[in-house]
Amino acid sequence: MRFKKLDLNLLVALDALLTEKNVTRAGERVFLSQSTMSNALSRLRQYFDDELLVQVGGRMELTPRAELLHEAVRDVLVRIDTTVAARPAFDPTASDREFTLFVSDYSMEVLVPGMLALAHQRGCQVRFNLKPQVSQPYRHLERGEADLLIIPENFCSPDHPLDQLFEDRFVCVVWRESPLAKGELTRARYVQARHVSMCPPDGSLPVFDTWLANDHGVTREIALTTYSFSVMPYLVIGTDLIATVHWRLADRLRELLPIETRPVPLPMKNLHQAMQWHKYRTRDPGLIWLRALLREAAAGMGPGLADSSATRGQ
Structure with a gap:
């Protein structure tokens, strides 16, 4: 399929190339051979009339044109994924879907065990991939590499929706x-x-x-x-x-x-811990379920603040 003479299949290859900055790794990312990916890069260079990736010392770097394309291409692919791949219903007891969450070791200690216990009690078959927090975690949302971020509210991106989960001090x-x-x-x-x-x-x-x-x-x-x-x-x-x-x-x-x-x-x-997801995935049935599960786990933690003698007077 083409749009303005661009083979839209090349968008997936372009996204992988701009992310990995390496032809071999980009091919592995989308299950294409190195020669196929090299051919895709040649076609992309011809279409955009730009080198896109250039050798600088021992590594490949993006050209200014490629830098501009990177976020736009990722945005298009995330929209397609959330619109076309989303299912009208979600059954966590029958689905083997994997959810990727970026979460600190603090939230792993106080929140995640409650979420997992609730999922187990209800016979859920979903899988979870818990990844460590990084700087600018919203970038992983925008690249489609994370389903949810669990982070302090003041670190959330203003470009995506969020829900506050719990408070701490x-x-x-x-x-x-x-x-x-x-x-x-x-x-x-x-x-x-x-x-x-x-x-x-x-x-x-x-x-x-x-x-x-x-x-x-x-x-x-x-x-x-x-x-x-x-x-x-x-x-x-x-x-x-x-x-x-x-x-x-x-x-x-x-x-x-x-x-x-x-x-x-x-x-x-006080700390206000929140969860954030991509704005295009607000209606994703699986994420709607997961957000509800996390809200329930957070509610099960209790307020736990006002009666603490160790925190009085603050």
């Missing part, structure tokens, strides 16, 4: 035998303490420390960095370190570990 976690566990944790003691910090695996700056510096002019002494929120309470045990973590996470571990929680001695906004 932050507390300080210290070892029960640490000097910081005795007496009030004041702002001065907090600032002077040695801290555990979560540093995103992609190398971006820790959001919490950026916020402290921008809003409070506070710079912490970071004695230990880790890529995981959920291990932070474990890492303070036997030390004088302090970790600032989500209350829901700390509360789950407080009965299991020799730790204590204290209010963060700085005014902090």
Whole structure:
């Protein structure tokens, strides 16, 4: 099928080439041989009168024209996928569909187990692919590589719909035998303490420390960095370190570990955890089911905030 003399089958090849920037990997992505993909690239270059991919040193880079085409082509393919491939009904007990979710280890700890338990109780046969959070996760939505993102609301894209799932706040976690566990944790003691910090695996700056510096002019002494929120309470045990973590996470571990929680001695906004999906997939029956399942799992977590003595006064 052609549109304005362009073979529309080439759009799939073009998307793979612009994503992978490599002829061999692009062919593997769409199950075509290297020679077939090379031929597709030649035809695309002729149609667009542009090289599209050029050799720079030891790698291939997109031309300016290709950069402009990339998002537009992906957008067209996502529209086609959601319009043509979507089924009028969805039965999770009969479907083997796989849902890909980008989710932090924090949400893996406090939310995802409840979602999986609900799916199991109802005999669902669907599969889940849980991937780690990355910077600019909405890009994966737009490329059709993610069905849902579970992220703080302030990190959501303004271009796609979202639902708030639950609320949380932050507390300080210290070892029960640490000097910081005795007496009030004041702002001065907090600032002077040695801290555990979560540093995103992609190398971006820790959001919490950026916020402290921008809003409070506070710079912490970071004695230990880790890529995981959920291990932070474990890492303070036997030390004088302090970790600032989500209350829901700390509360789950407080009965299991020799730790204590204290209010963060700085005014902090609550965390609003949300789920976001591509705007073209709002009516996807499978995603409608999954979003409802996540809302139910989040509701089952309970409010869990107002009665916590560790968070009073914030």
